[in-house]
Every structure is written in C-alpha cells, then in structure tokens.
Amino acid sequence: MHGAHEVLQAIAIVLCVAAVTTVLFQKLRQPVVLGYILAGLVVGPYLPIPLVANSEVVTTLSELGVILLMFSLGLEFSLRKLFAVGFTAGLTAVIQCAIMIWLGFVVGRAFGWTSRESIFTGALIAISSTTIIAKAFDEQGIKGRLRELVVGVLIVEDLIAVVLMATLTAISNGAGLSMGALALTTGRLVAFLVGLVVVGLFIIPRAVRAVVRLNRPETTLVASVGICFAVALLALSFGYSVALGAFLAGSLVAESGEEKVVEHLVQPVRDMFAAIFFVSVGMLIDPALVAKYWAAILVLTVVVILGKILGVTLGAFLTGNGTRTSVQAGMSLAQIGEFSFIIAGLGLSLKATGEFLYPVAVAVSAITTLTTPMLIKVSGPVASWVDRKLPKPLQTFATLYGTWVEQLREAPPSKTRGAVVRRTVVLLLVDAAVLVLLVIGTSLAAGKVSAFVEERTGLSRELANYLIIAADTVLAAPFIVGIFTLARRLGTLLAEAALPPRTDGKVDLAAAPRKLLIVTLRVVTILLIGVPVVAITQPFLRGATGPLIILALLVSLGVAFWRGATNLHGHVRAGAQVVVAALAAQSHSKEPGAEEHALDDVPKLLPGLGEPVPVRLEDKSPAVGRTLAQLNLRGLTGATVLAIQRGEESVSVPTAQEVLRAGDVLALTGTHEAVEAAKGLLTGDTPQPPIHGEPAGAHA
Known part of the structure; x- marks a missing residue:
C-alpha cells in the first residue's frame, strides 16, 4: 500500500512538471501529449534530475x-x-x-x-x-x-x-x-x-x-x-x-x-x-x-x-x-x-x-x-x-469502387444468394483451417517421420526431409487451389449483387466495372484468408514459402486488376459522353426541375458509374475562377467530376487544369457521402475542408 503523503508527493511532482512542459509545448504549438511524455522523462528514475516521482503510484x-x-x-x-x-x-x-x-x-x-x-x-x-x-x-x-x-x-x-x-x-x-x-x-x-x-x-x-x-x-x-x-x-x-x-x-x-x-x-x-x-x-x-x-x-x-x-x-x-x-x-x-x-x-x-x-x-x-x-x-x-x-486508371477506380461497395450494401437481400455466400465463406474457412493444421502438423512431426523413413528405407535424413516437404506440398495444393477458386466464386457472387448482369440479351454495359470488382473482391478475400494463414504458419515454415505463395497470387491478380482498371478508365471516358449528352439535353429543356433530374437515367444506361449528380456553380461559389487541381475535389472529398456543361459547350472528363466558371453544371459521381461533401465545397454551403494539415476528419 502507498502512504497518503507518498501519493500526494507523486501527484504534486507529476502535475507541476506536466503543467510547465505542456505550457511550453502549447507556446511552441506542439501536441501537449509530447509535453506529458517529456514530463515523464524528467520525473522518471533514469535522468539525474532531483524530481523523481514514485513510479508505482503514478502507474496506479x-x-x-x-x-x-x-x-x-x-x-x-x-x-x-x-x-x-x-x-x-x-x-x-x-x-x-x-x-x-x-x-x-x-x-x-x-x-x-x-x-x-x-x-x-x-x-x-x-x-x-x-x-x-x-x-x-x-x-x-x-x-x-x-x-x-x-x-x-x-x-x-x-x-x-x-x-x-x-x-x-x-x-x-x-x-x-x-x-x-x-x-x-x-x-x-x-x-x-x-x-x-x-x-x-x-x-x-x-x-x-x-x-x-x-x-x-x-x-x-x-x-x-x-x-x-x-x-x-x-x-x-x-x-x-x-x-x-x-x-x-x-x-x-x-x-x-x-x-x-x-x-x-x-x-x-x-x-x-x-x-x-x-x-x-x-x-x-x-x-x-x-x-x-x-x-x-x-x-x-x-x-x-x-x-x-x-x-x-x-x-x-x-x-x-x-x-x-x-x-x-x-x-x-x-x-x-x-x-x-x-x-x-x-x-x-x-x-x-x-x-x-x-x-x-x-x-x-x-x-x-x-x-x-x-x-x-x-x-x-x-x-x-x-x-x-495515382495513375489515372487508379484514380477512376478509387472513386467508383466506393460506389460499388455502397451498392453492394444497399442491394436487396436474396435468400438464395445469401445462402450461397454463407456456404462459400464456410468452405473458405474450412480450407484455411485444414491448410493451417496440415502445415503445423507436418512441421511438428517432421523430425519423427524423417527418422522413421531413414530407419526403414536407408535414405539420408536430408533426402527424407525433402520427401516430406514434397508430400506436404502435394497435400496442401488442393486446399490452396480451393481457396483461390472459392475466392473467385465469392467475388463473382458479391459483384453480381452490386452490379447485376443483364438477362434480356442486350449489351451488358456493366461488364467492365463488374469484372474489375470481381478481381478486387478476390484480392480482399485472399488477403483476409491468406495473410492470417501465413501469420499463423510462419513460425513452422522454413524460409518465405507462405509469403511467396500469397505474393504470387497477388501479382497474378494485380496484372488482371491493372488491365481491368485500364478498361474501366476507357469505359468511364465513353460514359462521360453520355453524361454530357444528358446535360446538354436538359440545358435546352424548358421544364422546371429539368436540371435537377438531368442525370436520373444515367445509372440505368451506364451501371457502374454510380449515381451522377448535377451541381450548378452560382456567381458566389468559392469554386468559380479556380482550377480542379486547386480545388483538389477528389482528394478532399472522394468525389470526381465526370463532365461539365458550360452553356452550349461541353467538357467530357475535364483535366485538372480546367478553370470553373459561374453557370457551369458539374456532373459529380462518388459515394453519397462524397458527393454531399463535394457539393458543400463547390457551393459554399459547408466550410471548405482544410488543406494544410488541419483536422479533416469531418470531411474525409
């Protein structure tokens, strides 16, 4: 037990020194946490400063x-x-x-x-x-x-x-x-x-x-x-x-x-x-x-x-x-x-x-x-x-991937699909568990088995070990292949829930986004299954066998992902032309509210582009006179500009150097949260997200 005076002395020393260091750090505009740590170093037992606090009391x-x-x-x-x-x-x-x-x-x-x-x-x-x-x-x-x-x-x-x-x-x-x-x-x-x-x-x-x-x-x-x-x-x-x-x-x-x-x-x-x-x-x-x-x-x-x-x-x-x-x-x-x-x-x-x-x-x-x-x-x-x-294809993917995940979360529940997804996940976990047990079991029993093989066959201990590793590899291969196959099946199920394929025989315009989403979900599945398996089995493996297998799978998927991202970028550029046409049509319409609903049909025509939203820049908009690069709209909010309608002129997939003008109608896409944040930034309805390192959590 600590005496009352000992506790009082520890509190007095700690708080007084902490008060001085935190005032100093506040003056220097540094986080006060650093001041507290410095105070701990000062009152700790390791520096020759006659201000030592009882460490047990302080810890309590x-x-x-x-x-x-x-x-x-x-x-x-x-x-x-x-x-x-x-x-x-x-x-x-x-x-x-x-x-x-x-x-x-x-x-x-x-x-x-x-x-x-x-x-x-x-x-x-x-x-x-x-x-x-x-x-x-x-x-x-x-x-x-x-x-x-x-x-x-x-x-x-x-x-x-x-x-x-x-x-x-x-x-x-x-x-x-x-x-x-x-x-x-x-x-x-x-x-x-x-x-x-x-x-x-x-x-x-x-x-x-x-x-x-x-x-x-x-x-x-x-x-x-x-x-x-x-x-x-x-x-x-x-x-x-x-x-x-x-x-x-x-x-x-x-x-x-x-x-x-x-x-x-x-x-x-x-x-x-x-x-x-x-x-x-x-x-x-x-x-x-x-x-x-x-x-x-x-x-x-x-x-x-x-x-x-x-x-x-x-x-x-x-x-x-x-x-x-x-x-x-x-x-x-x-x-x-x-x-x-x-x-x-x-x-x-x-x-x-x-x-x-x-x-x-x-x-x-x-x-x-x-x-x-x-x-x-x-x-x-x-x-x-x-x-x-980020390269342009990855910028496009980063914007649209969030909308696909959002669509997946909002997809109507299906008992059949849900049951298949659950069964696939269970099979994945079973394959992973068997793989882990196989690797650990082989590692723990390798010494006894190699000695048994050496005694019965006369083979050297080193050759016996190689044979055990080869046998283990053969036994593990079906489960590795099974994980890879099930990851693809799970990715396909989830991607089709987010971006359903057409069943009427017409051209499937969601094919490019869906293909990339399938690859991405396979990467997610392999990481979620493969990385824990490697972490658990690494102490029982020699060298970097496990990480190399995961790396090989990810590299092969990475090549497919890059091709898909490149195709998606082309798909978006083509889709932007449809958005431009929709914006141009509403600019000639006399109907009230036409601008607000100008892009309502785009998600049906081009699934995978999210739900584009038109935003008009008024004269007082803080975005007027600034380039997209200066606004850093995508970097700050996650939303991107697909197209701009400017009077009779249209801009498809604008560059970062495009200067925004009063009266411009911007077609924004991204998650609902990202689009709302971008609208606030463009119209000035909400405070502009900080750029130079201030807290940005509320706008992220």
Whole structure:
C-alpha cells in the first residue's frame, strides 16, 4: 500500500512538471501529449534530475486515466455506431493485425531471437494504442467518419488482443495451438460481450436518464463515473482489459441520449488523469536501454509506422472507405501502446521471452507516441498527395469502387444468394483451417517421420526431409487451389449483387466495372484468408514459402486488376459522353426541375458509374475562377467530376487544369457521402475542408 503523503508527493511532482512542459509545448504549438511524455522523462528514475516521482503510484493513477479516456470515447461512439462500422473495422483490423504479426516475427528471427520471442514481438506490435489516439484526436478536433472508422478498428484490435494473449499463454505453457482452447477463449469473449450489452441496455440507459432528470451535476458526475469504474472492474474480473470495459460502459451510457451532459461533466477529471497516464509512459523510457538496443528499436519503429500505415490503408480502402479516409486512418493508427506493455509483460512473467523485450516495447511505444500527433496532423495533405500521384486508371477506380461497395450494401437481400455466400465463406474457412493444421502438423512431426523413413528405407535424413516437404506440398495444393477458386466464386457472387448482369440479351454495359470488382473482391478475400494463414504458419515454415505463395497470387491478380482498371478508365471516358449528352439535353429543356433530374437515367444506361449528380456553380461559389487541381475535389472529398456543361459547350472528363466558371453544371459521381461533401465545397454551403494539415476528419 502507498502512504497518503507518498501519493500526494507523486501527484504534486507529476502535475507541476506536466503543467510547465505542456505550457511550453502549447507556446511552441506542439501536441501537449509530447509535453506529458517529456514530463515523464524528467520525473522518471533514469535522468539525474532531483524530481523523481514514485513510479508505482503514478502507474496506479495512470490506470484511472486509461479508464476515463476509454469511457469518454465510448460516450461519443454508441453501440449503434459500433455496429454500423463493425464489418468494415473488423476486416481492416484482421488484415492489419495479421500483417504486423508476420512482420514482427520476421524481424525477431532476423535479430536472432527465439521463435517464442519473435511471436511475442509480432503480437505486441500488432495492437495500436486507443489511449494515445483518443487524446490526439481530441487535441486536433478529429470528428466524423475518420474517427468512427479508427475507433472501430481499435475496438476490434482490443478484442483480437484478448484472443492473442490467451493463445500466447497456451503456447508458452506448452499447451500449443489447440483449436479447441482457442475456440473456447473466443466463445467466452463473445458470451461476455453479448451478456454485458444485453443486461446493460436494460439497466444503464434508464438509470442515467433518471439521474440526469434530478438536474444535479455532481450527482450525474458521480453516478456516471461509478458506472464506468463498475463495468471496467467487471471486465477485469472476467480476465479482460479495463479499457474494454470502460469503453462499453461509455457506449451503454450513450444509449441514454444524455451523453453530451455526461461528457461535459467527465472531461476535466478525464483530462487530469489522462495527463498522468502519458507522464507514466515517459517515465518508462530508459535512455541506457534505448542506447543498448537501438538497432532493434529503430527497425521495429520503422516496421510499426510503415507496416500499420500500409495495412490499415489497404484494409480500409478495400472495405470501401475511399483514398483520403483510408490514408488518414493508416497514419492515425501507426503506433503501439498499453496492450504492447501487457503482452510484453506476459511474455516476461511466463518466461517465454528475455528481459530485453519489455524495454524495447516501451521504447518503440514512446517513439511512436511522439510521432502519432505529427502523422495525424499531416495525414490530410499526404492523402491529397497520394491521390494526385495515382495513375489515372487508379484514380477512376478509387472513386467508383466506393460506389460499388455502397451498392453492394444497399442491394436487396436474396435468400438464395445469401445462402450461397454463407456456404462459400464456410468452405473458405474450412480450407484455411485444414491448410493451417496440415502445415503445423507436418512441421511438428517432421523430425519423427524423417527418422522413421531413414530407419526403414536407408535414405539420408536430408533426402527424407525433402520427401516430406514434397508430400506436404502435394497435400496442401488442393486446399490452396480451393481457396483461390472459392475466392473467385465469392467475388463473382458479391459483384453480381452490386452490379447485376443483364438477362434480356442486350449489351451488358456493366461488364467492365463488374469484372474489375470481381478481381478486387478476390484480392480482399485472399488477403483476409491468406495473410492470417501465413501469420499463423510462419513460425513452422522454413524460409518465405507462405509469403511467396500469397505474393504470387497477388501479382497474378494485380496484372488482371491493372488491365481491368485500364478498361474501366476507357469505359468511364465513353460514359462521360453520355453524361454530357444528358446535360446538354436538359440545358435546352424548358421544364422546371429539368436540371435537377438531368442525370436520373444515367445509372440505368451506364451501371457502374454510380449515381451522377448535377451541381450548378452560382456567381458566389468559392469554386468559380479556380482550377480542379486547386480545388483538389477528389482528394478532399472522394468525389470526381465526370463532365461539365458550360452553356452550349461541353467538357467530357475535364483535366485538372480546367478553370470553373459561374453557370457551369458539374456532373459529380462518388459515394453519397462524397458527393454531399463535394457539393458543400463547390457551393459554399459547408466550410471548405482544410488543406494544410488541419483536422479533416469531418470531411474525409
């Protein structure tokens, strides 16, 4: 137990030093999180400065900061929002975590660490820091779709972390990769979440509404924080993180409809304890250990930043979030945090890793905590730059892919198609599971089998090993082919749901978009199945067999994708002529409302171009006199201009240097959200999205 004076002394030292550093960083216009980390370095035990705070006391208090930060995050992210982005966030998190686990394992083996140490390395760099991102987003005012997507990915990552820790414990205790134990762990987690949500929805929203009706702010604050800590403690008692419990508590309170009142009251308390949390992170930085393991820390830091940016961006884009939001999400999630400490500590307590891994994890976390606010700040301009540098076919694809995913989500349900899709997914999972078991089983039994073959046949041990590998390859080939075939079948089913083929014998004008969508969905399926399979089996394989197979499949699909994207670009250019003709026809029409409905028939004539919307530029439009390049319309909103009608003149697929004039009618296409954002930018009805690095979440 800590004495009262010891706690008071720790709080006084931490908050006073943090106050000075944060004022300094505010003056320098830098994120205050960096000031808190610097304060932690100052009051930590590793610098010869006579201002040392008791690290145990600070760590205990910092736990309250994590709980209150997660509770506040849950307040603005109700269960309805979580379910809305759950599918997208889940796929993105699975792709990202699988890639990072594999990369971490490869790096660990490259440094000569044991297989267990390498597996733990992959696990600890796979999970991003919810606490750090929550604070950085609050500081920079990131809202809207970007925030919802990132928080959704973080919640799914936390659930993955729970399963990872159970699996790592089994491996470290010698229980191995038992599919039964893994299924039991996952089932317990799902049962806990469902039970908590169902019971919580009956009790917490009603209780919060009753307390708020008393109109006593202090009572509302005490009751809300009490609910937060109670649910966090409940999660901890079931073996899950307090962060997960606090987030669910916030989401349940948000269902009451009084989240704004509660958030306003909790914010000052949250900010104080959040400051202590970030100071505690700074206190863990030991300059001597950083110097000793600088090479591993540097490599892992680069892998975390680049790997997470790539993995999250890829996953977010393939699930239909557009270039800008995907890049911003990737750059927001490029760090590790509290779960990394837990996983590294788990390896230490189980004696599965050396003592070096914990300080390495802390150092990588501290460095990526420093870089996160800066990456978030520049993510908008970087996303715009990426969009500008994409080849024309990819720019066209990036715009239309979002509309296809949107159409797929809005496609009318079909019992027959749904049943076939579910059966195909089950077969994919079965093939993947059998493949994993085959590889692991062969690897574990290879020594005994080769000795048996050597004894019975007289063949050398090396030749026997080659024969076992050949036999394993022959046995695995049908399942690899099966995954590839099923991926194509699934892609075709989903693509035809989004862009139905014509059945009347007429020319199928959706053929080019549908073909490209099929290839893209195959890529998504292979990534979702193949990357986790490679991540799981890599410790049991020699060399880079698994990654090379995935790479070969993706390269072959990449060639087909590029051809499809090129054909799509030509399809869009031809379609733009139809849009021009429709705009020209309405310009001569005397009927009221003709302009508004000028493009209503285009989706029927040209499926795959989305639902083009006409927008007229008035004299006061902020877009008048500016080029499309200066507006950066596609980079900022995700919508693109198919055509421009200018009096008697028409422009099909305008170039970036096209100057917009008053009276121009622009045909915009993209997702509904992207088109609405573009209309606001063109007409001045909503604030222009920031360009020079300010928060852009609400417009992404």
